[in-house]
């Protein structure tokens with residue numbers, strides 16, 4: 472209850488871009504123009520999807536996002552920001568990718584490459 476200071480708000484231009492995308496995707500989704508699975512941002516966590524996809528909130532046994540039905544277990548996420556890769560694989564059967572998980576993976580890869588493309592620091596002379 473005491474953590475109300477907006478400490479980490481508006482740190483960098485990356486955050487500004489994120490806020491912009493979040494708002495635009497919220498709007499597109501509300502208008503039915505954007506499929507929630509195709510979002511690069513997460514409206515629950517207020518982050519890029521690859522930054523919060525490892526949260527348990529992104530596991531859904533019903534839609535099978537990050538869920539292996541055969542093993543009834545969640546798929547861990549490995550995000551490599553340097554290599555720009557995102558992988559999800561069931562620790563038991565080594566597979567477990569559903570259509571929903573495949574779309575989630577595609578969104579994570581897209582958000583990761585979007586951020587790494589934009590976030591490349593400019594050389595200041």
Ligand SMILES: [Zn+2]
Nearest residue numbers: 513515516523
């Ligand atoms: Zn999230």
Ligand SMILES: [Zn+2]
Nearest residue numbers: 539542561564
């Ligand atoms: Zn499995």
